[in-house]
Amino acid sequence: MSLIDWFANLFVKEAKHYVYAPVTSEVEKIVFQEGQHYFRLRLAEMFLKDDRKLFRKVVPVVSSLVSLQFGSIAAQALPNVAGPLALNLSESSLGKGVQLNYSLTNLVPYRGGTVSVSAALMSYVSKDYFPAFLSLANNVAGLLTIGQLSATLKVVDSAVGALQDLLDSDDKDIRLVYHNEYAGSDNLGGVSLTSGYFAVIAADAGKFNPAKLFVKNSQLCFGDDLASSQPLTGYDYMLFSVEAALYRDDxxxxxxxxxxxxxxxxxxxxxxxxxxxxxxxxxxxxxxxxxxxxxxxxxxxxxxxxxxxxxxxxxxxxxxxxxxxxxxxxxxxxxxxxxxxxxxxxxxxxxxxxxxxxxxxxxxxxxxxxxx
Incomplete structure (x- = not known):
């Protein structure tokens, strides 16, 4: 089973009517234009509502798959995995401190067409072999987020293999899944790809007010206004940022x-x-x-x-x-x-x-x- 099929099946089995919402921030909203902008997806923040209690037994992981046109490849799939163990933290350090802004893709030229984003927030049972395995999977996938993507695409097959082994593990609890496809423009019936933040929250969409969501310092906050808002707790969630850039400085x-x-x-x-x-x-x-x-x-x-x-x-x-x-x-x-x-x-x-x-x-x- 391919990674795309894995995410598709996961979405059918696990998806519920949770909250998806663009989030107010200071980031300028830019609609991507083919040939003009670069695209980069980041996992700004992930949160398990019971993270401190569980971190000694489980490890939070966000696995993602971004598909877009790169060069002559119409649907290049870029897999990644993010989590605290990518920082080589010990078990005693998990759940402490702040971990923000994991790059899920390189800075990639936007070629138009369809851009699809799939992601899953999971908690894995921590076993003796798991930290080393997760770190290895992250290191392999991480090669796709630095330097020239054209020079590092040779690791895609290795990254896919490592992630499939990780995702096929039975020692996981799926908390939250997300999928979206961007193509065309909003005013013509499509879905415009725009810069900014968006959140996926394991909350009842009918009882949660997304208008009270804000982003401060790359963290998801909730309140009546930006100044008084506080970091959101009590829910599992993923906060993503889409970066639009006009030029590369490297x-x-x-x-x-x-x-x-x-x-x-x-x-x-x-x-x-x-x-x-x-x-x-x-x-x-x-x-x-x-x-x-x-x-x-x-x-x-x-x-x-x-x-x-x-x-x-x-x-x-x-x-x-x-x-x-x-x-x-x-x-x-x-x-x-x-x-x-x-x-x-x-x-x-x-x-x-x-x-x-x-x-x-x-x-x-x-x-x-x-x-x-």
């Missing part, structure tokens, strides 16, 4: 881009033509990337070219400054405005050009200095 650490940039600089210091050829190859690699949005591909390509040119023009001034010269240059690269870049390339994207034509035209605009 692209310089993508192995391929970083390698090509510094190869271009090295060659360009002795032969500008050779360096220019390498940096053009780096820019083309950016436009072929599945890890970046249309908008960010343009910004990253322009940023790599800008750093290459600045490094060469300042090579004389930077002699002897090894180890200190990079910081302010990096800041300038990251400061390239994604909103401004989007305004410059929006007419091209609106024409629905294929990737090859679009990349060629954008590279031409960068070479002519029309995109900065």
């Amino acid at each position: 692209f310089r650490y993508f192995t391929e881009y970083n390698s090509l940039l510094y190869t271009a600089i090295e060659k360009g210091m002795t032969d500008k033509a050779e360096g220019d050829a390498v940096i053009r190859a780096g820019m083309l690699a950016v436009f072929k990337s599945d890890d970046l949005t249309y908008v960010d591909k343009t910004r990253v390509a322009a940023a790599l070219k800008a750093e290459y040119e600045e490094r060469l023009s300042l090579q004389g001034q930077l002699k002897g400054l090894s180890g200190t010269d990079g910081d302010w240059l990096s800041d300038r690269v990251l400061a390239i405005d994604p909103h401004g870049v989007w305004q410059q390339i929006e007419p091209l994207v609106a024409d629905k050009l294929d990737d090859a034509v679009l990349s060629g035209r954008i590279l031409g605009m960068i070479a002519q200095g029309k995109i900065t």
Whole structure:
């Protein structure tokens, strides 16, 4: 049985008419646009109403599965598992302290289509082997939440296998399940994917007022207003956050881009033509990337070219400054405005050009200095 089937069967067997509600917070509500935004799902908080009493005997776990389009893969399934034992806490520490904001996906370009989210809050009986097994499952799945997703997809099968072993265990109590699919837009009869928080609460929907829910410091609170609200207790619940981002700030650490940039600089210091050829190859690699949005591909390509040119023009001034010269240059690269870049390339994207034509035209605009 696949993970998707497992969640589907679980939902049929276990789902009740519980509370699902978007939650008021200070997060700006953004409707995701294909090619413009990145998507990331976090488990902001999970709570078992009897957690302190049970933690010495059971372990809380949230298992999730997010399905979305990634590159040419129409429905890439990204599994994950979150829980206190991911932090390598001892049994005596469970139920103490605050554990917030587990990343359930990487920062993934939103390609449109259907995004589905499934999650289950469970409590597992703690046995001698279980902490090590859960930690291993989390570590494997956690590889999908860092760096370049395209470079880490090879662990998906291992993550699926580890999670299926975990989910097939009989030593669990299913507390709460959730599934939702986002596609299209609300005003056309679809379900828009938007940024912000939402909560799933094991409470009778007819007796619970979701208008009194608020988020403060990534925690679910209940009260008459934000200022007076207090952390919600007495219910099992999961609080999720959906992040929308216009650009990635870690692209310089993508192995391929970083390698090509510094190869271009090295060659360009002795032969500008050779360096220019390498940096053009780096820019083309950016436009072929599945890890970046249309908008960010343009910004990253322009940023790599800008750093290459600045490094060469300042090579004389930077002699002897090894180890200190990079910081302010990096800041300038990251400061390239994604909103401004989007305004410059929006007419091209609106024409629905294929990737090859679009990349060629954008590279031409960068070479002519029309995109900065």
